[in-house]
Amino acid sequence: MSTTHPAGFRASGVTAGLKASGASDVALLVNDGPDHHAAAVFTGNRVEAAPVTWSRQVVADGRADAVVLNSGGANACTGAQGFTDTHRTAEHVAGVLEVSAGDVVVCSTGLIGELLPMDKLLPGVDAAAAALTGDGGPDAARAIMTTDSVPKTAVAQRDGWSVGGMAKGAGMLAPALATMLVVVTTDAVTTPEQLDAALREATRTTFDRIDSDGCMSTNDAVVALSSGASGVTPAPDELTEALREVCGELARALIGDAEGAAHDIAVTVRRAATEEDGLEVARAVTRSNLLKCAIFGQDPNWGRVLSAVGTTAATFDPRDLDVSINDVMVCRESGVGEDRDLVSLAEREVRIDIDLKSGEEEVTVWTNDLTHDYVHENSAYST
Amino acid sequence: MSTTHPAGFRASGVTAGLKASGASDVALLVNDGPDHHAAAVFTGNRVEAAPVTWSRQVVADGRADAVVLNSGGANACTGAQGFTDTHRTAEHVAGVLEVSAGDVVVCSTGLIGELLPMDKLLPGVDAAAAALTGDGGPDAARAIMTTDSVPKTAVAQRDGWSVGGMAKGAGMLAPALATMLVVVTTDAVTTPEQLDAALREATRTTFDRIDSDGCMSTNDAVVALSSGASGVTPAPDELTEALREVCGELARALIGDAEGAAHDIAVTVRRAATEEDGLEVARAVTRSNLLKCAIFGQDPNWGRVLSAVGTTAATFDPRDLDVSINDVMVCRESGVGEDRDLVSLAEREVRIDIDLKSGEEEVTVWTNDLTHDYVHENSAYST
Numbered sequence: 001m002s003t004t005h006p007a008g009f010r011a012s013g014v015t016a017g018l019k020a021s022g023a024s025d026v027a028l029l030v031n032d033g034p035d036h037h038a039a040a041v042f043t044g045n046r047v048e049a050a051p052v053t054w055s056r057q058v059v060a061d062g063r064a065d066a067v068v069l070n071s072g073g074a075n076a077c078t079g080a081q082g083f084t085d086t087h088r089t090a091e092h093v094a095g096v097l098e099v100s101a102g103d104v105v106v107c108s109t110g111l112i113g114e115l116l117p118m119d120k121l122l123p124g125v126d127a128a129a130a131a132l133t134g135d136g137g138p139d140a141a142r143a144i145m146t147t148d149s150v151p152k153t154a155v156a157q158r159d160g161w162s163v164g165g166m167a168k169g170a171g172m173l174a175p176a177l178a179t180m181l182v183v184v185t186t187d188a189v190t191t192p193e194q195l196d197a198a199l200r201e202a203t204r205t206t207f208d209r210i211d212s213d214g215c216m217s218t219n220d221a222v223v224a225l226s227s228g229a230s231g232v233t234p235a236p237d238e239l240t241e242a243l244r245e246v247c248g249e250l251a252r253a254l255i256g257d258a259e260g261a262a263h264d265i266a267v268t269v270r271r272a273a274t275e276e277d278g279l280e281v282a283r284a285v286t287r288s289n290l291l292k293c294a295i296f297g298q299d300p301n302w303g304r305v306l307s308a309v310g311t312t313a314a315t316f317d318p319r320d321l322d323v324s325i326n327d328v329m330v331c332r333e334s335g336v337g338e339d340r341d342l343v344s345l346a347e348r349e350v351r352i353d354i355d356l357k358s359g360e361e362e363v364t365v366w367t368n369d370l371t372h373d374y375v376h377e378n379s380a381y382s383t
Numbered sequence: 384m385s386t387t388h389p390a391g392f393r394a395s396g397v398t399a400g401l402k403a404s405g406a407s408d409v410a411l412l413v414n415d416g417p418d419h420h421a422a423a424v425f426t427g428n429r430v431e432a433a434p435v436t437w438s439r440q441v442v443a444d445g446r447a448d449a450v451v452l453n454s455g456g457a458n459a460c461t462g463a464q465g466f467t468d469t470h471r472t473a474e475h476v477a478g479v480l481e482v483s484a485g486d487v488v489v490c491s492t493g494l495i496g497e498l499l500p501m502d503k504l505l506p507g508v509d510a511a512a513a514a515l516t517g518d519g520g521p522d523a524a525r526a527i528m529t530t531d532s533v534p535k536t537a538v539a540q541r542d543g544w545s546v547g548g549m550a551k552g553a554g555m556l557a558p559a560l561a562t563m564l565v566v567v568t569t570d571a572v573t574t575p576e577q578l579d580a581a582l583r584e585a586t587r588t589t590f591d592r593i594d595s596d597g598c599m600s601t602n603d604a605v606v607a608l609s610s611g612a613s614g615v616t617p618a619p620d621e622l623t624e625a626l627r628e629v630c631g632e633l634a635r636a637l638i639g640d641a642e643g644a645a646h647d648i649a650v651t652v653r654r655a656a657t658e659e660d661g662l663e664v665a666r667a668v669t670r671s672n673l674l675k676c677a678i679f680g681q682d683p684n685w686g687r688v689l690s691a692v693g694t695t696a697a698t699f700d701p702r703d704l705d706v707s708i709n710d711v712m713v714c715r716e717s718g719v720g721e722d723r724d725l726v727s728l729a730e731r732e733v734r735i736d737i738d739l740k741s742g743e744e745e746v747t748v749w750t751n752d753l754t755h756d757y758v759h760e761n762s763a764y765s766t
Binding site: 044046047077082111113114213215218289304306310312318331333372375376378380 | 428431457461600601679680684686691704717761762
C-alpha cells in the first residue's frame, strides 16, 4: 500500500498524456491530518529544476498538505516560464483541494530542457484529485515511473503506527541524490523538527549511499509527511529507524532497477579511520568505470579496485590493503591473494570488501556495473 | 623519428615475449650526452607500481642515462618481489650499458597484479641494447603499445635544436596522468632545474587536461631527457613552449586513440572567474557518463551538460549559463536556445563550449564518449 499504508493519507495516479506511451504520469498525495508536518531534502545540484526551487519554499515552514508529482517532463532548465508553470500547478492543486498553494509540494521528472504541456497537466491534476483514495498509494507509485521497470514501494509496520514510501529513479543516481523522487509518509505523532531530523538521518545512510552512475540530477527530492493519525508518539529514535528501514528498502530497489545494469555492487570499506575516510574510498571505487566494466564482464579485476582506492586521501598503507570479492580475498597486502578464478560473478549481487586496517569504521555504498545496455539506454534517451 | 630526432639519443624496440601476440614489448632509450639531465612527473595514485617508486628515486638527482620500458605487464600490486624485479631490470640495463643502475629509469605497462616474467624480460634487455640505433625512436614507440592502435610520436623542430617524444596509452586516461608512458627528449642545452620546470608546465596544460574515463593509473610516468648535443641554449620559455607542443600533440593523439571511443570531445569553459573554476567545471563535464553516452548517440543533450556544471562550486549564476555544441548555442541563459536539431555530431571531433560569464579565464579539457566498444574492451581486458 506504500504511501497510503499509514493512516491519514489518500493518493492517486492517472494518465494526463505527458508520456507518449499512454502510461500514467500524474500522481497526487494528500495528507488529511490531523497533523500536516513536512520535511524534505533536495538535490545538491545548483542547476535545480523549477519544482525544486518551489518545493524548498513550501516545506521551509514544516507544513505541507499535498504533493503533486508528474513524470514525462522534468521542468528543469526551463527558465522563468518553468517556474510559472510549477506555481500554476500548485495553485491548481490548491484550488481543487481547498488548501493553500504554499502548502503544495511539486515534483517533476523526465527530460531536461522542455516545458511541461500545461494543457494536459492541469486536467490531469483534476483527474488525480477525483481519483484520490485511501489505498491509492500503488497507483501513485506507478504514475511517477520513467525508465523504471517496476514501481518501488516499501512499508515499515510498527506497533500502532507505520511508515510507507514510494520512489522512482533508474538512472542519474548519485550521492546528494539523483533523478530520484521519493515520498515517505507516517501516521506517527511527531513534530516538524523531529520529522526533519529523522528524514535527514535516514537519507544520509540510504539514498546518499547509492551511486549508480556518478551523475547528480537537477530534480531530486525526498519528501516526508506526517499525519499523526495513529495517535501514537514513538521515540525519536524509533521514528528515525522506521524511516531508515523504508528509505533503505527503496534505495536498494533503485539500485536493483538501475538502467541497463546487470549487477548490483555493494562496496564495503572496513576498518577505516573515520566514516569520512570510508565514504571517500567507497565513492572512489563505485565511480570507477573500469571496475564497473570488469564486473559486467564477470572479471574480478582487483587491480582496478586498488587503483581507485589509491586516488583518495584516506588513511591507509598503500602496501597493506586487502580486497575480497564475493568473499574470496583476491588481493592480500596489496599483492596477489587467493586465486581469482575462485570468484563467481554470475549472480546479480556482488560484494567488494576493502580492508583499510586503519580504524574501526565501516561504510557501504551501492552501485551498478557499466554495461552495453547502460550505454544504449543513455545514448538514445531523448531521441 | 620521435625520441631519436634530437641529437644524442639512441633507441630500440624488440620482442621479448611478454606479449602473447608476439608484438614488440621492450623499448630502450639511451642518452649519449654530453648532458644527462632528467626530469619526470609520475602518477598521483598512492597505489603506485614498483617502477614508479624506483624511477622517482632515479630522477631525484636530475640525472638519467637510460630509460627501459616494457609493455605486457604493469608490475603494479606485486609487492616486494615486484620492486626486486624492477631493481634487477635496472641493474641489468646498467651492466649492459656500463652506467649506474641508479641512473636507469624503468617504466612498465600492462595488467596490474602479475609478476613480470624476468626470464624473458632480461634477455629482451640484452636484445634491445644490441639493437640501439640513432633512428630507433619509432621502434621504441611501437614496443610500448598495449591496446593502442597506433604508435604515438611527435617532434617540435626549432632553430638548431628540437624536442621529440613518444607516448602510449589508450585507457585509464585521467588527470594526474593515467596508464600513460611518455618519454620526451631534447638536444637543447639546459639545466636539470629548467628541464624540470619546463616539463611540469608543459604537462600541466596537456596530459593533465585529458580525461578519457576518469580512472587514474598506477603506472603513469612522463620522463624528459636532455642531451645538450645541439650546443644551442634556448631561452627557458622557448624550451617550455617546445615541450608543450610535443606534449600537446601526444596528449591529443592519446585521446584520439582511446579505447573504444567514437568521439573526441573538447570541453571548453569560457569566462571563468579563475583557472581553477574553469578546470573544476570542465572536469565535472568530462566525467559525466550520461553526457558521454549522449555524445556517442549523437544526441546534443545539453541538459546533461548543465546538470554536471551544477555539481561544482565554481562562480556562476545557475540561471545564466550558455552552452554551445559544435557552435550551435543549444542552451541560452540556462534555458532552451537554438534548435538542437541544428547540431551535427557525425564528425569524430566535438566541441562543447560553456560560458560561465564570470571572468576572463578559459580552460579546455579533452575527453571521449562512452561507447559499447569501451564497455566491451574493458569488460574483457584481463580474460
